[in-house]
Amino acid sequence: MSEAVVHIQNFRMNFGRTTVIKDLSFDVYPGETFGFLGSNGSGKTTTIRALLGIYQATSGILHVNGAPFSPERSGKLGYLPEERGLYKKESVIDVMAYFGRLKGLNKKSAVAWSMNYLERVQLADKAKVRLDKLSSGQQQKVQLGVTLMNDPVLLILDEPTKGFDPVNRKLLMDIIDEQRMAGATVLMVTHQMEEVERLCDRVILLRDGVAHAYGTIEEVQSKFGAEIIFVQSPEIIPLSSLYEIKRQVKGAAELVARPGVSSTEILEALIENGISITSYVPKKPSLDDIFLEVYGAKAREGVA
Numbered sequence: 484m485s486e487a488v489v490h491i492q493n494f495r496m497n498f499g500r501t502t503v504i505k506d507l508s509f510d511v512y513p514g515e516t517f518g519f520l521g522s523n524g525s526g527k528t529t530t531i532r533a534l535l536g537i538y539q540a541t542s543g544i545l546h547v548n549g550a551p552f553s554p555e556r557s558g559k560l561g562y563l564p565e566e567r568g569l570y571k572k573e574s575v576i577d578v579m580a581y582f583g584r585l586k587g588l589n590k591k592s593a594v595a596w597s598m599n600y601l602e603r604v605q606l607a608d609k610a611k612v613r614l615d616k617l618s619s620g621q622q623q624k625v626q627l628g629v630t631l632m633n634d635p636v637l638l639i640l641d642e643p644t645k646g647f648d649p650v651n652r653k654l655l656m657d658i659i660d661e662q663r664m665a666g667a668t669v670l671m672v673t674h675q676m677e678e679v680e681r682l683c684d685r686v687i688l689l690r691d692g693v694a695h696a697y698g699t700i701e702e703v704q705s706k707f708g709a710e711i712i713f714v715q716s717p718e719i720i721p722l723s724s725l726y727e728i729k730r731q732v733k734g735a736a737e738l739v740a741r742p743g744v745s746s747t748e749i750l751e752a753l754i755e756n757g758i759s760i761t762s763y764v765p766k767k768p769s770l771d772d773i774f775l776e777v778y779g780a781k782a783r784e785g786v787a
Contacts, residue, residue: 486549488513488637488668489534494543496529496692503529504692507543516659516669518679520770521689522778527672528565530689531639535562547637561635565642565672567626571615575606575625578614579632586633593632600628604654619646627655631662638662641672656682676770686770688777695777704767707776710740712749715762725749 487510496504504526511517521527532538534545536552545551547560570578576597583593601607604624606617614622623646630638643659644652656678663669663682673679679686679700686703688696696703711729714720714736720728726738726749740749746765753760768776 486513487511487546488548489517489670490544490546490549491530491534492544494530494533494545495541496526496533496538497541502692504533507689507692507694509687509694509697511668511670513668514663514666515684516663516671516682518683518686519670519672519689520674520679520686520774524691525689526692527689528641531562531641531670531672535639559633559636561630561633561638563627563630563638563640563643565645567622569614569622569626569629571622572613574611574613575601575617576610579625579628582629583632588632596632597628600631603658604628620648620651623647624651624655627658631658634665634667636667638667638669638671640669643671643673644675644678652678676774679770688774690778696773700770701767703770703773707768707773709742709768710746711766711768712738712740712746713762713764713766714738714753714760716753716758716760718758720753720758721756723749723752725752 489511491510492508494504494507495502507526507530519527519530529538533540534547534552570581576594579597580590580593583596584590588596598607598610601610606621606624609617609621614625617625627643630640638659640659644655647655652675659669659671660682669682671678671683683700685699686696687694688703696706698706712726715734716736717734720731720736720738722728724741725744726740728736729739730737738749740746750760750763
């Protein structure tokens with residue numbers, strides 16, 4: 484496997500006597516989209532800030548492209564912070580052109596790139612409007628444009644769809660997907676599980692500074708929660724040590740596989756018992772289900 488774009492090993496972060504991150508290790512590889520998940524206060528933003536040198540790690544290794552991050556090496560990195568860092572008293576186009584100049588573009592190129600982007604995100608008519616006159620979602624679009632302006636090979640996005648309605652969330656996901664298709668590596672902090680399931684190759688779930696799951700979506704699904712099977716049959720589904728009957732009504736049942744039991748084994752057992760099956764649909768637990776299992780009832784209160 485290629486050398487990791489982001490390499491974090493045995494990372495520990497203390498604030499005074501409080502340990503926020505406890506021996507965290509993970510890698511993000513070239514060209515993948517990596518989901519960084521966790522509840523409020525789990526340590527996600529702290530990890531990113533330490534990776535970018537904003538915080539000094541208590542111990543551990545945090546590398547970007549094989550070395551500690553430094554501002555001099557930031558040319559091909561795009562960072563979208565959770566908090567917006569734009570000049571709100573200036574116009575949209577002036578702000579974007581200014582950041583474009585900081586990223587190495589000349590003024591003409593920066594303005595041209597910015598106008599093309601604003602057209603794409605349906606904000607071309609707001610180019611000369613002050614930032615503080617825009618809605619929260621519109622400001623987030625501008626912030627994302629500033630992040631993408633230098634065609635970064637590594638994108639670090641902290642809650643990129645915060646404040647977006649479903650239509651604009653899809654637009655933003657499409658833009659992020661285009662960056663990935665163009666070869667960018669994406670590290671994305673989000674609590675939108677459908678975004679993770681759609682875009683991410685691998686994920687890590689952080690709780691209280693400790694990784695509780697790490698791997699591909701399928702690996703995480705296999706580790707947490709049992710497979711759920713929806714069965715349609717004119718007959719009553721019998722009790723079995725292979726599964727739990729979660730719900731049964733006339734003509735249909737919902738079964739939960741016991742640990743270590745596959746849906747194929749259950750199907751074979753039902754057939755051997757003479758059960759006529761008209762429909763048999765296994766379903767792995769969703770990331771929403773897994774999130775609730777890992778983080779418990781508090782996860783329902785907010786996961787930014």
